[in-house]
Amino acid sequence: MKNNIRVERAIKNITQADLAEQVGVSRQTINTIESNRYVPSTVLSLKIARVFGKPLEEIFMLEEGD
Amino acid sequence: MKTRFLFPYWFRYLGIACFLVHIPIMLFFTKYHNMDSTDTGLFTGSHVFFIFTTLMVTIGLFLFAFSKEKIEDEQIMQLRRDSLQWAVYFNYVVLITTLIFTEHMEISHIMLLNMWTLLLFFILRFQWVIFRLNWSAKKGD
Numbered sequence: 623m624k625n626n627i628r629v630e631r632a633i634k635n636i637t638q639a640d641l642a643e644q645v646g647v648s649r650q651t652i653n654t655i656e657s658n659r660y661v662p663s664t665v666l667s668l669k670i671a672r673v674f675g676k677p678l679e680e681i682f683m684l685e686e687g688d
Numbered sequence: 689m690k691t692r693f694l695f696p697y698w699f700r701y702l703g704i705a706c707f708l709v710h711i712p713i714m715l716f717f718t719k720y721h722n723m724d725s726t727d728t729g730l731f732t733g734s735h736v737f738f739i740f741t742t743l744m745v746t747i748g749l750f751l752f753a754f755s756k757e758k759i760e761d762e763q764i765m766q767l768r769r770d771s772l773q774w775a776v777y778f779n780y781v782v783l784i785t786t787l788i789f790t791e792h793m794e795i796s797h798i799m800l801l802n803m804w805t806l807l808l809f810f811i812l813r814f815q816w817v818i819f820r821l822n823w824s825a826k827k828g829d
Contacts, residue, residue, distance in 0.1 A: 647761035650825040654763065663762050 625682045628656050630674045645669040691765065695755040703751030710744035717741075742800070749807040757818070767817050775810035 631641060638656070642649040645666060654660035655670075662670070671678045717737055729735065757764050782805060786798050 647763070648759040650821045651761050651763040653825040654821065660763050660766075666762060 623661055623682055623688055624658065624685050625655065627652070627670065627681060630676070630681060634674060641670070641673060644673050691756060691760050693754070694760075695751055697756045697758060699751045699755040703748045703753075703755065706744050706748030706751065708748075710741045710748070713744075714741055742803075746803060746807075749804060749811065753807050753811050753814070763821075764818075767821070768814060771810055771814040771817060774813050775806055778809050778813075779806040 627641070631638070638652045639649045642652045645652075646669070647666065651660065651662075655662050667678055667682055671681050674681060779802070783798070783802055787795065790798065
């Protein structure tokens with residue numbers, strides 16, 4: 623699974639720590655999601671999408687082989 | 689995040705304290721008391737000492753292993769489960785190998801040690817992955 627959290631963060635001009643605080647996880651978790659090393663749960667994905675005010679599929683998308 | 693079956697964060701310090709407390713007691717006792725092997729039976733001096741120190745170590749490891757992290761989230765929970773599975777696998781490999789390669793008389797010692805090895809492997813592996821996680825997050829910025 624891919625995501626463009628990093629891009630969305632840049633548009634909204636917030637840091638990993640800001641986003642982490644808003645969705646209630648550690649900064650390390652946001653970091654690993656951004657670098658595709660951790661796949662978040664549905665609840666966490668929806669929370670992240672809500673912070674950016676966009677539908678889920680504009681932030682997370684499936685890759686070949688998923 | 690809601691987490692069940694975990695102790696509060698500060699319990700890890702209680703765990704470390706339990707573990708550290710048993711060391712001076714152990715040193716003192718083994719230096720000044722003769723561990724007499726004829727002293728057998730329930731609740732004799734050496735038996736109480738044995739129970740006390742063994743329990744101290746076990747409870748110490750247990751509290752340290754199963755206390756919450758500072759920020760508890762779903763990734764930490766996943767790492768904890770992974771580490772637990774890894775520790776159980778590793779523990780059984782070690783247990784089976786030692787059972788094969790030791791004499792019959794030493795089995796009770798192995799079983800005693802086995803009480804701690806699972807917790808110990810779990811703690812080592814879990815702390816290691818958390819350390820790596822923090823390190824890579826620091827490097828990622």
